[in-house]
Amino acid sequence: MLFVGNLIPRKNLHVLLAALAQLPLADWRLTVVGNTAVSPRYTRAIHQQIHQQHLQNNVTLLGPLADAQVAAQMAQSHLLAVPSSYEGFGIVYLEGMGFALPAIAGSGGAAHEIITAGVNGFLVGGVAELVQQITTLQQDRNRLAQMGLAAWQHYQAHPTWHDTGARIHQFLHEIKNARLS
16 A cells, blocks of 8 residues: 655545554555655654554555656555545645556545446545455455546546646637737
């Protein structure tokens, strides 16, 4: 499992860790990629939580990585879990889908614009839902694979930055031409 995001309270890494602590340690590994310097107090709390819940052998904190290294982590993972309390867009979920990673996101914010619950990921509201959805995917590897395929298909169908820029460019030219006529 992979978490990608700055270590700040809104990203809810502490919630993900609380959920994972309820699962058998032999059943999961979590790699955390993200800037640990943004909120030193929160980062200290995360380290403390990992030690208090005896998760040291299951959680790897890599800190910030270059894009190619993040891509390598995504390529090695089976699931992206970033249960943020709020995301304005949630590009990390879409990026993960480019690696066929189903996404688990928080139900707040715009994650629902990228994630179709039960199809290419899950939207969760707390620890109990996280435990339930992670367990579902651990126990049903066919569903994990189907969701991964759906995630990749969603990524392929999503417009690129270039496509979006071209649409904006065309729209602005249409407005300009309409005003000149």
